[in-house]
Structures are given as C-alpha cells and as structure tokens.
Amino acid sequence: MAKKxxxxxxCFGLAVAVAYAADYGILRYxxxxxxxxxxxxxxxxxxxxxxxxxxxxYLPEDPQDETCVHSLFPHMGDTPCWYLTxxxxxxxxx
Numbered sequence: 001m002a003k004k005x006x007x008x009x010x011c012f013g014l015a016v017a018v019a020y021a022a023d024y025g026i027l028r029y030x031x032x033x034x035x036x037x038x039x040x041x042x043x044x045x046x047x048x049x050x051x052x053x054x055x056x057x058y059l060p061e062d063p064q065d066e067t068c069v070h071s072l073f074p075h076m077g078d079t080p081c082w083y084l085t086x087x088x089x090x091x092x093x094x
Contacts, residue, residue, distance in 0.1 A: 024073075026071070027071045027076075038067055038070070038078065039067075039069075040067055041065070041085055042064070042066075043064055043084065043089070043090050044060065044061075044063050044090070045061045046059060046060045046089065046090070046091060047094060048092065049094050061092075
C-alpha cells in the first residue's frame with residue numbers, strides 16, 4: 001500500500017512539474033512573439049489596523065493597477081490574471 005501511495009505521489013509531482021514547465025514555455029513563446037503575455041487588473045487595497053479593543057479598523061486606499069501574467073501559474077514575479085480578477089481586494093496588515 002505504501003508503494004502505491006509513493007508512486008501516486010511521484011506521478012502527481014511529475015505531472016505538476018510538466019504542467020509548470022509547459023506553462024512557462026508557452027509564456028516565453030508569447031513574450032518572444034510579442035503576443036500580449038501580460039495584463040493589468042485594478043486592485044482595491046485596504047489597510048487593516050488593529051485597535052486596542054481587539055477590533056480591526058479597515059482604511060481603504062486608492063485603487064491600483066497591478067501587472068499580471070496570462071498563464072496558469074505565477075511566473076516572472078507576477079500573479080496570474082485569473083487569480084487577480086477573483087481577488088480584487090488586497091488586505092495590508094499592520
């Protein structure tokens with residue numbers, strides 16, 4: 001039973017590695033071919049400031065445009081656009 005689990009774990013790890021490598025290869029091709037691999041999403045940041053009475057005060061900031069990458073995984077230091085479009089609020093803890 002342990003061998004089957006180990007084999008399944010290794011196969012899953014290889015599948016994720018192949019998917020990541022293919023995603024990166026497609027992204028590099030888009031960069032080389034200048035096919036719009038990057039985008040921007042407007043994000044609403046807000047500060048979460050703890051108060052003395054164990055409550056949190058939320059202070060909104062001005063909306064900001066964040067650069068994102070059109071891929072499945074994060075690459076080149078940018079978050080995927082599909083993730084940013086679903087998480088448009090950015091909490092900043094103090």
